Amino acid sequence: MPELLRVARAVATNQLAWLAPRAYLRMTAQTGRGDSGDESPEDIADYFRRCVDDYLAFAGVPAQDAESVLENRTILEYGPGDFPGVALLLLAHGARKVYCVDRFPMIRLSPKNLDVWRAMLDGMGDNQRRRALALLRDPDLPAKGLRPGTIEYLVRPYGFSGLSGEADLVISRAVLEHVDDLPGTFADMLEALRPGGQAWHLVDLKSHGLHRTNPLDFLAWPAWLWKAMYSHKGVPNRWRLDTYRRILHQLPIDELRLEPTLRASAADVAAVRPQLAPGFRALSDDDLACLGMWVGFRKPGR
Numbered sequence: 389m390p391e392l393l394r395v396a397r398a399v400a401t402n403q404l405a406w407l408a409p410r411a412y413l414r415m416t417a418q419t420g421r422g423d424s425g426d427e428s429p430e431d432i433a434d435y436f437r438r439c440v441d442d443y444l445a446f447a448g449v450p451a452q453d454a455e456s457v458l459e460n461r462t463i464l465e466y467g468p469g470d471f472p473g474v475a476l477l478l479l480a481h482g483a484r485k486v487y488c489v490d491r492f493p494m495i496r497l498s499p500k501n502l503d504v505w506r507a508m509l510d511g512m513g514d515n516q517r518r519r520a521l522a523l524l525r526d527p528d529l530p531a532k533g534l535r536p537g538t539i540e541y542l543v544r545p546y547g548f549s550g551l552s553g554e555a556d557l558v559i560s561r562a563v564l565e566h567v568d569d570l571p572g573t574f575a576d577m578l579e580a581l582r583p584g585g586q587a588w589h590l591v592d593l594k595s596h597g598l599h600r601t602n603p604l605d606f607l608a609w610p611a612w613l614w615k616a617m618y619s620h621k622g623v624p625n626r627w628r629l630d631t632y633r634r635i636l637h638q639l640p641i642d643e644l645r646l647e648p649t650l651r652a653s654a655a656d657v658a659a660v661r662p663q664l665a666p667g668f669r670a671l672s673d674d675d676l677a678c679l680g681m682w683v684g685f686r687k688p689g690r
């Protein structure tokens with residue numbers, strides 16, 4: 389698509405996403421996972437199991453100890469997407485309650501998502517399955533939804549939870565790169581955590597399909613134009629590792645971990661450097677190369 393047309397279209401659809409967010413979500417059929425629509429329920433159930441395994445691996449918790457770590461915990465998940473699969477698995481592992489907070493009203497109990505739930509139940513051991521079935525209003529009819537008090541879904545401006553001292557654990561996957569106020573989101577999670585609580589976040593710093601020839605060339609758009617094209621659509625905010633480091637170093641937290649999971653090649657970093665928009669020019673090669681990372685910390689106290 390010619391460049392000018394691409395920009396005009398992106399700016400116009402950004403206005404639509406701003407004025408009619410529900411209609412925009414419906415039109416674009418977003419799940420949050422960026423899937424092509426041909427994933428099977430089993431594939432999606434596998435994805436959610438992998439998410440939980442990845443969180444536990446990041447925290448250094450062996451799979452057989454998952455229940456002792458999660459039992460009776462209150463967990464806050466930012467940005468669950470269109471189905472709270474991770475929350476359901478955490479509850480099946482013995483968590484007491486999961487809050488899911490989002491900026492957009494994404495969750496849908498569609499027939500496909502109910503099939504995902506059935507596929508998740510099929511993959512569970514006896515204890516997990518018993519807990520999972522107890523979450524339902526009617527174990528024979530998952531479409532009737534969950535009993536109140538198990539998962540609480542909060543749709544809030546900026547995606548802030550507004551919780552205070554309640555969460556033992558705060559998690560997210562592929563969410564922080566979408567938030568519009570990153571310092572505000574970190575302040576919200578710190579307030580939501582009880583003293584001693586932990587945060588585990590997997591951040592995807594890739595372009596989400598918005599680059600052309602180099603995986604970093606989406607950093608060439610000036611900030612004002614990026615905002616005009618994408619600010620209401622939940623596409624990446626483009627903050628890089630240096631911004632996370634700067635925000636987190638100012639917060640009263642312990643045991644900070646910033647661990648890159650994926651890097652652009654040195655050749656791509658060198659090739660994109662002359663094209664970078666002003667806000668990215670001071671980045672070191674190392675920080676510029678980072679295309680994904682884990683962020684972890686602990687709130688000081690007990």
Ligand SMILES: C[S@@+](CC[C@H](N)C(=O)[O-])C[C@H]1O[C@@H](n2cnc3c(N)ncnc32)[C@H](O)[C@@H]1O
Nearest residue numbers: 420467468469490491492546547561563566567
């Ligand atoms: C790429 S999806 C990831 C969904 C899910 N975590 C997964 O791994 O499948 C991003 C999610 O973040 C949500 N989101 C976007 N901005 C947010 C914000 N400011 N606060 C909380 N969630 C937000 C989106 O609505 C969506 O649910």
